[in-house]
Amino acid sequence: MKVKLYIENRNQSQVVELENELTIGRTPAAQLVLDDEGLSRVNTTIFAEGDELLVTDENSTNGTFLNGERISGRPKLLRNGDRLKIGTHTEIRVEIDDGSDAAAYSPAIAAPVSALSVPQARIPPPRPAAASRTDEPPYVLLAAIGLTLLILIGGGIALLIVRDGDKPSGSRSDGSRIPVRVVDLLGSGNDDQSLDDVLAAWETAEEELDTSTVADVQVMTSNVEETDLSVSRATFEEAKQKAFAARAGQGPAGVWPAGLNVPAELRIGFRNQTRKLAEMKSRGYEQPMDFADLAAKRLKGDLIEMPMAAQTYYLDVGGSAQDVPFTSFSFSGQQGESSLISPGHAKYDFLKRLADNFSGQQFDLENASDRREIRRRLLRMFQRRAKPILQKLAKTHFDKFGRPLRVTSLTRSIDYQVLLTKGNANAFRVSGAGSLPPHTSGCAFDLARKHMPVEEQNFLMQVLAEMEKAGELDALIEYGTNACFHIFIYDDGVPPR
Numbered sequence: 001m002k003v004k005l006y007i008e009n010r011n012q013s014q015v016v017e018l019e020n021e022l023t024i025g026r027t028p029a030a031q032l033v034l035d036d037e038g039l040s041r042v043n044t045t046i047f048a049e050g051d052e053l054l055v056t057d058e059n060s061t062n063g064t065f066l067n068g069e070r071i072s073g074r075p076k077l078l079r080n081g082d083r084l085k086i087g088t089h090t091e092i093r094v095e096i097d098d099g100s101d102a103a104a105y106s107p108a109i110a111a112p113v114s115a116l117s118v119p120q121a122r123i124p125p126p127r128p129a130a131a132s133r134t135d136e137p138p139y140v141l142l143a144a145i146g147l148t149l150l151i152l153i154g155g156g157i158a159l160l161i162v163r164d165g166d167k168p169s170g171s172r173s174d175g176s177r178i179p180v181r182v183v184d185l186l187g188s189g190n191d192d193q194s195l196d197d198v199l200a201a202w203e204t205a206e207e208e209l210d211t212s213t214v215a216d217v218q219v220m221t222s223n224v225e226e227t228d229l230s231v232s233r234a235t236f237e238e239a240k241q242k243a244f245a246a247r248a249g250q251g252p253a254g255v256w257p258a259g260l261n262v263p264a265e266l267r268i269g270f271r272n273q274t275r276k277l278a279e280m281k282s283r284g285y286e287q288p289m290d291f292a293d294l295a296a297k298r299l300k301g302d303l304i305e306m307p308m309a310a311q312t313y314y315l316d317v318g319g320s321a322q323d324v325p326f327t328s329f330s331f332s333g334q335q336g337e338s339s340l341i342s343p344g345h346a347k348y349d350f351l352k353r354l355a356d357n358f359s360g361q362q363f364d365l366e367n368a369s370d371r372r373e374i375r376r377r378l379l380r381m382f383q384r385r386a387k388p389i390l391q392k393l394a395k396t397h398f399d400k401f402g403r404p405l406r407v408t409s410l411t412r413s414i415d416y417q418v419l420l421t422k423g424n425a426n427a428f429r430v431s432g433a434g435s436l437p438p439h440t441s442g443c444a445f446d447l448a449r450k451h452m453p454v455e456e457q458n459f460l461m462q463v464l465a466e467m468e469k470a471g472e473l474d475a476l477i478e479y480g481t482n483a484c485f486h487i488f489i490y491d492d493g494v495p496p497r
Helices: 139-166 192-202 224-229 233-244 271-282 291-300 348-356 368-379 386-401 414-421 454-469
Strands: 002-008 013-018 021-025 044-049 052-057 064-066 076-078 083-086 090-097 313-315 327-330 337-340 405-409 444-448 473-478 484-489
Touching: 013 021, 052 064, 233 313, 233 405, 271 473, 271 484, 291 348, 291 368, 313 386, 327 414, 348 368, 386 405, 386 444, 386 454, 386 484, 454 473, 454 484
Parallel strands: 313 405
Antiparallel strands: 002 013, 002 090, 021 044, 044 052, 052 076, 064 083, 083 090, 327 337, 405 444, 444 484, 473 484
16 A cells, blocks of 8 residues: 655645654654644654554644544544645645555545444344235334434434534634633643643744834933843844845745754753743742733833844844733633723833833833834843843854844733734633743743754754753744744743752
């Protein structure tokens, strides 16, 4: 039996010949890694068993669909021409050549493979009929027909129940998937993979920052920690151009050849982060629910602002920041609720105090462009222990390649995370006040890698792996549309126990 898998999504197209077994997912934990943010770490397995080809879903978040039907439980039989849909936009066509007429199978004209096998009524072998009057009703025959109809009706009802049970509550009428699983990231009963999938869903990319909308930062302060915040838009633009400058050997449309050597340290997942986040929560850390909370943390010195650009890096942060009036956010209902922050509101004073003296600059809360600039500067903050770590990474990379690093996220408030995930088909609903996504802790930042050649990525991964071994940070490689190196530092400088 020869098996070929024709795999297509918006980022890649390839043909894979199956030998015995193939696992598919978004991380190196799978044998075949695909660029689709909707995939789980290990999403689906296709394997041969005897003269049969089977597929099973690995308890993935977004499921595996066979000819439009979501599969679960025991492996399902694959036939020539079957189509699988996994992740957000990956489709797989199965081609089986076993030298028989079965190769002509087409799911468009054949009966669909059912998730439930309805048992057929057994018909006993004929026995000699007893003498009877021809004018009497055939009671035995009528009873057999009735029993058969009851079995078929019952089987049909069971099939409908199974199909409805398999359908996720967030499925749309066109069959596309909107996950609505609600999980407390720090709750009990979550295994490492489910936590990784949920935390990865928070790793939603912002819009790329439009350089023309970037404002000069001119601080006037005696605070030594803030003297380097004065950065012009021209400096930002120069750093961005150098980061994206063409490299030798660059492929078409930014496609780089294979050859990523991912260290084991970057494959482990979010385990260390979830443990440290739980420690922070137990020590009383209060996550920023909205921009007013971020302002309060800046005023208290809990978080510090990072210069938006330097020779060794630039912050592509705040591209999705809005210019609308500020609102507060709270966990009320599954999606959360917000209310306008105006004079008299409990949080208004934090925003007003910061706007009146933002490191010597003044902003008007009634001005739309000023509101957007306040948001962007608050998004450039993180925990003070993270600053020297980011600077060290950026300098090490710059000394080797002479190019600035592109940093795509630092600290976010919960309402900003919700804003980013609203248009993401793989987003999760806010799971309640128990959740502490990494970027709301002030301890996480991302380094974009899509524009980097393999040599640069492998170099950075080795540096990150060594720093992780030294207990300085926890790093993870992320795939999909938000391909990056996700980095988490320890707020107290101590790795989790």
